[in-house]
Amino acid sequence: MTKKQPKIAVFGGGSWATAIVKMLSENVNEIGWYMRSESVLDHIKQNQHNPKYISSVEFDINQLFLSNKINEMVSYADYLIFAVPSAFLKEELEKLTTSLEGKVIFSAIKGIEPESGLIVGEYFHKKYNIPYDNIGVITGPCHAEEVALERLSYLTLACSDESKAKLMSSFLKSRYINTKTSDDIVGTEYAAVLKNIYAMAAGMAHGLGYGDNFQAVLMSNAIREMKRFIKKVHKMKRNINNSAYLGDLLVTGYSTFSRNRMFGNMIGKGYTVKSAMMEMSMVAEGYYATKSAYKIKQKNGAKTPIIDTVYKILYENKDPKIEFLKLSERLD
Amino acid sequence: MTKKQPKIAVFGGGSWATAIVKMLSENVNEIGWYMRSESVLDHIKQNQHNPKYISSVEFDINQLFLSNKINEMVSYADYLIFAVPSAFLKEELEKLTTSLEGKVIFSAIKGIEPESGLIVGEYFHKKYNIPYDNIGVITGPCHAEEVALERLSYLTLACSDESKAKLMSSFLKSRYINTKTSDDIVGTEYAAVLKNIYAMAAGMAHGLGYGDNFQAVLMSNAIREMKRFIKKVHKMKRNINNSAYLGDLLVTGYSTFSRNRMFGNMIGKGYTVKSAMMEMSMVAEGYYATKSAYKIKQKNGAKTPIIDTVYKILYENKDPKIEFLKLSERLD
Numbered sequence: 001m002t003k004k005q006p007k008i009a010v011f012g013g014g015s016w017a018t019a020i021v022k023m024l025s026e027n028v029n030e031i032g033w034y035m036r037s038e039s040v041l042d043h044i045k046q047n048q049h050n051p052k053y054i055s056s057v058e059f060d061i062n063q064l065f066l067s068n069k070i071n072e073m074v075s076y077a078d079y080l081i082f083a084v085p086s087a088f089l090k091e092e093l094e095k096l097t098t099s100l101e102g103k104v105i106f107s108a109i110k111g112i113e114p115e116s117g118l119i120v121g122e123y124f125h126k127k128y129n130i131p132y133d134n135i136g137v138i139t140g141p142c143h144a145e146e147v148a149l150e151r152l153s154y155l156t157l158a159c160s161d162e163s164k165a166k167l168m169s170s171f172l173k174s175r176y177i178n179t180k181t182s183d184d185i186v187g188t189e190y191a192a193v194l195k196n197i198y199a200m201a202a203g204m205a206h207g208l209g210y211g212d213n214f215q216a217v218l219m220s221n222a223i224r225e226m227k228r229f230i231k232k233v234h235k236m237k238r239n240i241n242n243s244a245y246l247g248d249l250l251v252t253g254y255s256t257f258s259r260n261r262m263f264g265n266m267i268g269k270g271y272t273v274k275s276a277m278m279e280m281s282m283v284a285e286g287y288y289a290t291k292s293a294y295k296i297k298q299k300n301g302a303k304t305p306i307i308d309t310v311y312k313i314l315y316e317n318k319d320p321k322i323e324f325l326k327l328s329e330r331l332d
Numbered sequence: 333m334t335k336k337q338p339k340i341a342v343f344g345g346g347s348w349a350t351a352i353v354k355m356l357s358e359n360v361n362e363i364g365w366y367m368r369s370e371s372v373l374d375h376i377k378q379n380q381h382n383p384k385y386i387s388s389v390e391f392d393i394n395q396l397f398l399s400n401k402i403n404e405m406v407s408y409a410d411y412l413i414f415a416v417p418s419a420f421l422k423e424e425l426e427k428l429t430t431s432l433e434g435k436v437i438f439s440a441i442k443g444i445e446p447e448s449g450l451i452v453g454e455y456f457h458k459k460y461n462i463p464y465d466n467i468g469v470i471t472g473p474c475h476a477e478e479v480a481l482e483r484l485s486y487l488t489l490a491c492s493d494e495s496k497a498k499l500m501s502s503f504l505k506s507r508y509i510n511t512k513t514s515d516d517i518v519g520t521e522y523a524a525v526l527k528n529i530y531a532m533a534a535g536m537a538h539g540l541g542y543g544d545n546f547q548a549v550l551m552s553n554a555i556r557e558m559k560r561f562i563k564k565v566h567k568m569k570r571n572i573n574n575s576a577y578l579g580d581l582l583v584t585g586y587s588t589f590s591r592n593r594m595f596g597n598m599i600g601k602g603y604t605v606k607s608a609m610m611e612m613s614m615v616a617e618g619y620y621a622t623k624s625a626y627k628i629k630q631k632n633g634a635k636t637p638i639i640d641t642v643y644k645i646l647y648e649n650k651d652p653k654i655e656f657l658k659l660s661e662r663l664d
Contacts, residue, residue: 141548151543152660180664213485216473216583220575227573241559241573243552243664251548254586328484332512332575 006104007032008171009077011070011092013040015053017083019144020108021064022057023155026174032065034073036092041066054148071098079104079168081138082120086111086285089120093128100128104164106136106157110192111285117292119189133161136168137189139244141251150176156244158182158189182244186234191226191245194307196286197293198222199252200264201306204313204320207268214328218306219253221331225304229293232300260286267313268320290314305330338436339364340503341409343402343424345372347385349415351476352440353396354389355487358506364397366405368424373398386480403430411436411500413470414452418443418617421452425460432460436496438468438489442524443617449624451521465493468500469521471576473583482508488576490514490521514576518566523558523577526639528618529625530554531584532596533638536645536652539600546660550638551585553663557636561625564632592618599645600652622646637662 009032010021017035024031035041043051044066048058067073074080075098084092086109107120116123121137124130136159146153155172157179159165165181173179182188201222205214226249227240240246252258263284266276277283294311297304309327312318341364342353349367356363367373375383376398380390399405406412407430416424418441439452448455453469456462468491478485487504489511491497497513505511514520533554537546558581559572572578584590595616598608609615626643629636641659644650 140545141552142545143543146543146545149543151541151545153543153545154549154664178660178664209483211475211478211481211483211485212583212587213472213474213478213483216579216586217486217575219582220473220573220579223578224571224573239556241552241556243549246555247548247552250551250582251544254548255544328510332486332510 006078006167007076008079008081009034009065009073010081010083011035011073012083013037013050013052014083014085015144016108018050018053018057019142019147020081020083020138021059022147023172023174023177025059025063026177027171029063030065031063032067032073032076034067034070036068038068041068054144057148070095074098074100074103077103079106081106081108083108085109086113086120086288087283089113089123090115100124100130102134103130104134104136105130106138106159106168107189108138110139110196112193112289112292114288114292117295119186119193121185121189132185133159134164135159135185136164137185137192138168138172139188139192139248141243141247143251143255143257145257147176152176152178154178154180154243154247156180156182156188156242158185158244160185180243184234184236184238187230187236187238188244190230190233191248193285193289194226194229194293195249195252196260196284197290197307197310198226198249199255199258199260200267200284200286200290201310202253203258203261203264203266204268204310205324206261207265208321208324210324215253217331219249222253222306223249225306229297229302229304229307232302233296260284263287273314287314338410338499339408340411340413341366341397341405342413342415343367343405344415345369345382345384346415346417347476348440350382350385350389351474351479352413352415352470353391354479355504355506355509357391357395358509359503361395362397363395364399364405364408366399366402368400370400373400386476389480402427406430406432406435409435411438413438413440415440417441418445418452418620419615421445421455422447432456432462434466435462436466436468437462438470438491438500439521440470442471442528444525444621444624446620446624449627451518451525453517453521464517465491466496467491467517468496469517469524470500470504471520471524471580473575473579475583475587475589477589479508484508484510486510486512486575486579488512488514488520488574490517490576492517512575516566516568516570519562519568519570520576522562522565523580525617525621526558526561526625527581527584528592528616529622529639529642530558530581531587531590531592532599532616532618532622533642534585535590535593535596535598536600536642537656538593539597540652540656542656549663551581554585554638555581557638561629561634561636561639564634565628592616595619605646619646
């Protein structure tokens with residue numbers, strides 16, 4: 001008797017969710033795809049692509065089970081991949097009347113749940129009693145846009161239960177996706193969160209007129225800072241230079257398309273936080289991450305000059321020019 | 333009685349040599365500057381700038397002791413900073429009739445002496461009996477172009493004799509240059525050499541159509557490979573994520589202006605090695621570095637998939653497309 005293949009569903013309608021559905025479609029016969037917007041779902045049904053994000057990607061509708069009813073989707077799936085913006089996670093989960101018991105939950109969110117200040121894995125564990133063995137993380141370095149172009153990319157699938165990481169890996173691996181598994185769910189998720197803060201810092205530096213030499217020093221300091229921070233949060237043997245940590249930092253910190261870097265760039269150029277948010281008509285994930293990371297580091301005492309600098313600029317209305325001058329003396 | 337300030341001279345007429353003279357001119361009353369070309373020296377005397385490299389930088393001629401006689405310059409100086417291309421080092425030094433005894437030699441070359449396959453510090457030690465305590469390294473991340481613009485940059489000064497590293501640091505530090513000292517002359521110099529190979533690899537990947545996701549994975553693997561390589565060559569406690577190692581890798585690997593990356597890009601796009609060299613009318617430092625690094629790794633057994641790949645493409649005429657496909661399976 002062969003084991004029944006578990007059912008998989010992706011939650012979210014953004015570019016990363018869309019990219020994940022595309023990657024799964026290379027291996028999985030039927031993929032559940034939940035998003036709030038009925039009109040977008042209708043568009044996908046009629047036109048085989050997401051009208052708003054990486055719309056060049058064509059789907060085979062017969063492969064998709066589409067729904068805007070979250071309870072229906074949770075009932076349907078055994079493996080749930082969450083890729084909604086962290087700011088909407090709480091609201092989405094509050095719609096649940098269906099139990100999450102026995103479900104395996106992978107986070108592809110790369111953000112902090114703003115109200116609780118928890119990373120997504122912790123949030124599911126603490127608020128929904130999901131055991132850590134049923135919690136996983138999908139992490140890059142991976143821009144959705146390059147998945148759409150089928151440019152070779154690498155994913156790390158982390159779960160303390162290795163068999164689940166391996167299963168998820170087998171769902172996602174394809175001719176343009178290489179995968180690797182890890183048991184460091186806390187570290188990989190924090191790395192995905194913190195890198196957005198460092199991308200903001202890179203954007204601020206750029207906006208302030210610092211150049212490539214400084215950017216290289218900033219990233220070199222950022223990875224050391226990330227290592228110290230994660231070590232305080234969850235001490236275990238990890239190589240911080242693996243793709244899930246350093247690679248993810250670099251792809252975001254060097255991307256001129258990163259929304260976090262763009263947001264930072266505007267701040268560096270003199271926009272207020274409010275006007276930068278309005279201009280972007282969204283809040284960059286790194287904004288919440290900064291507050292939460294700063295609180296955590298205040299408790300655990302990690303030395304985090306870059307996070308501190310970004311926090312002071314975003315939340316204490318400090319002058320980016322002066323704060324970066326001070327920061328530059330603390331970097332080496 | 334105060335100690336007499338040692339005399340300093342820079343050897344080389346390229347952009348990095350010119351940038352070093354500029355940095356020194358912030359602190360040092362008189363700087364010796366040697367280069368082969370009499371006409372360039374004449375131009376500098378008459379027009380206060382180097383006509384060929386970072387020519388926006390203006391010098392105060394009264395601060396410079398200019399000469400195209402290497403023996404005169406060696407006699408003049410106590411601290412000798414070499415910034416000639418590695419391919420010309422041997423030839424230049426063969427002109428010497430003056431002794432190097434008692435001189436302190438800093439290498440800013442970032443390359444391997446092609447004939448011997450030695451890094452510059454080793455070359456001076458083995459061929460000219462300079463004790464290691466009198467050998468130092470000046471390393472970035474630092475593009476000369478950004479020094480010209482006075483954009484904040486960081487240098488690492490390495491010497492096993494800490495007092496000499498500190499003295500050199502005091503000569504170079506200014507409002508736009510931060511400095512750090514290190515005792516790892518072998519590691520910092522190898523890092524500066526190897527990063528050119530990785531920049532070539534990054535260029536090849538780009539030329540072959542790989543994207544930013546792959547580039548981040550490549551750099552994340554490159555720093556791990558660099559760590560393994562350097563550890564085999566000279567085992568000591570070092571943080572490979574410090575600016576002199578990771579920062580220098582990043583500034584070159586992500587720079588579209590790097591000659592090594594440009595050279596790699598042409599190879600990736602299908603140029604032969606010969607035609608790429610002709611097109612660039614120069615040989616990128618990484619070309620020699622690849623051969624030498626490959627020989628070293630064959631002896632010491634370091635696992636270096638990226639160096640191996642670049643070697644096979646440059647020296648064994650292998651197809652970049654196929655070699656990068658194989659490499660992509662070895663990266664993670």
